[in-house]
Amino acid sequence: MSAPILELDDVGKSYGNVHALRGCSLRVRQGEVTCVLGDNGAGKSTLIKIISGLHDHSEGVMKVDGEATRFGSPREAQTGGIATVYQDLALAPLMSVWRNFFLGNEIRTGLLRVLDIERMKQICHDELAKMGVVIPDLDRPVGGLSGGQRQCIAIARAIYFGARVIILDEPTAALGVKQSGVVLKYIVKARDAGLGVIFITHNPHHAYLVGNHFVILKLGRVVLDAHRDELTLQQLTAEMAGGQELEELSHELRGAEPGKVAAPAAVPHGQVQAPELGPGDRATDPEGR
Numbered sequence: 001m002s003a004p005i006l007e008l009d010d011v012g013k014s015y016g017n018v019h020a021l022r023g024c025s026l027r028v029r030q031g032e033v034t035c036v037l038g039d040n041g042a043g044k045s046t047l048i049k050i051i052s053g054l055h056d057h058s059e060g061v062m063k064v065d066g067e068a069t070r071f072g073s074p075r076e077a078q079t080g081g082i083a084t085v086y087q088d089l090a091l092a093p094l095m096s097v098w099r100n101f102f103l104g105n106e107i108r109t110g111l112l113r114v115l116d117i118e119r120m121k122q123i124c125h126d127e128l129a130k131m132g133v134v135i136p137d138l139d140r141p142v143g144g145l146s147g148g149q150r151q152c153i154a155i156a157r158a159i160y161f162g163a164r165v166i167i168l169d170e171p172t173a174a175l176g177v178k179q180s181g182v183v184l185k186y187i188v189k190a191r192d193a194g195l196g197v198i199f200i201t202h203n204p205h206h207a208y209l210v211g212n213h214f215v216i217l218k219l220g221r222v223v224l225d226a227h228r229d230e231l232t233l234q235q236l237t238a239e240m241a242g243g244q245e246l247e248e249l250s251h252e253l254r255g256a257e258p259g260k261v262a263a264p265a266a267v268p269h270g271q272v273q274a275p276e277l278g279p280g281d282r283a284t285d286p287e288g289r
C-alpha cells in the first residue's frame with residue numbers, strides 16, 4: 001500500500017461550544033477514492049474546510065506527505081496540491097468553457113502580455129479530451145452546459161493545475177441518475193490518473209460504485225472506517241441509514257397507523273432504495289472486478 005498523501009490524526013474542530021468534528025482520522029492515498037459519508041450536520045463541511053485551508057483545526061494533526069501541516073489559506077492548500085471542487089463550482093456561468101478553465105491562471109504572450117487564446121483553447125480541449133469530455137464549442141458559456149459537464153470541467157481544471165488530492169463536495173447531489181453516472185465516471189478517471197480523491201456524499205450507492213475506502217461521520221465523529229473488502233453495499237447503506245433508528249421508526253409508524261405496513265426501512269432522505277449491483281454497475285468497480 002502506498003504512503004498516504006494526506007493524513008488526519010484525531011483532528012477536531014470546535015466553533016465555540018459546538019464540537020463540529022472530534023477525533024477524526026483519515027488517510028488519502030494516490031489512486032484511491034476515499035468516500036466520506038454523513039447526514040446533515042455530521043461534520044463533512046467542517047472536514048473539507050480544514051483540509052482545504054479555510055479553517056484551522058483545533059485538535060489533532062494533519063500531515064501532507066508525512067509532514068505536519070496547517071494551511072493558512074485556500075491558496076496555500078492549492079499550492080500543496082489540494083484542490084476542492086465545491087457543489088456551486090465557482091465557475092462563471094456567462095464565461096466560455098476555456099475562460100472558466102483558465103480563470104485566474106490565464107496564459108499570456110508577447111511584450112504586451114495579451115491573452116494567448118489559441119493556446120488556452122488547445123490546452124482546454126486536450127485536457128477535457130483526456131478525461132473523455134467532448135464539448136464541441138469551447139466558446140459556449142458554461143451556464144448552458146449540464147450540471148455533470150460543469151463538474152467534469154472543474155475536475156479536469158483541478159488536475160491540470162497540479163492537484164494531487166481532489167475533494168469533491170457532494171458532486172452528484174443535485175444531479176439526476178444519468179448525469180450522476182457521468183460524474184462518477186470522471187471520479188474514476190481522476191483516480192486512475194493517480195489522484196487521491198475525497199468524495200463527499202450522502203449517497204451510499206454512489207459511494208460504493210467508485211469508492212476504495214469509506215468513512216461515515218455522525219455528529220462530528222467517525223462511526224465507520226472500512227476498506228471496500230470489509231463492507232458490502234447493504235452494510236454501508238444500513239450504517240448510513242442508521243439501521244437501528246430506522247427499525248425503531250418502522251415500529252413506531254406501524255404502531256401509529258394500525259393495519260398499514262410501514263414503508264421499507266432503508267430509504268433515508270429521499271435516497272433510492274439500494275439495488276443489488278448488477279453487471280453494468282461493476283463497470284466502475286475500482287478493483288476492476
Ligand SMILES: Nc1ncnc2c1ncn2[C@@H]1O[C@H](COP(=O)(O)OP(=O)(O)OP(=O)(O)O)[C@@H](O)[C@H]1O
Binds near residue numbers: 040042045046
Ligand atoms: N461556523 C460555525 N459556527 C458554529 N457552528 C457551526 C459552524 N459551522 C458548522 N457548525 C456546526 O457544526 C456541526 C457540523 O456542521 P457541518 O456543516 O460541518 O456538517 P455537514 O455534515 O457538512 O452538514 P450538511 O450536509 O448539512 O452541510 C453542525 O452542528 C453545525 O451546526
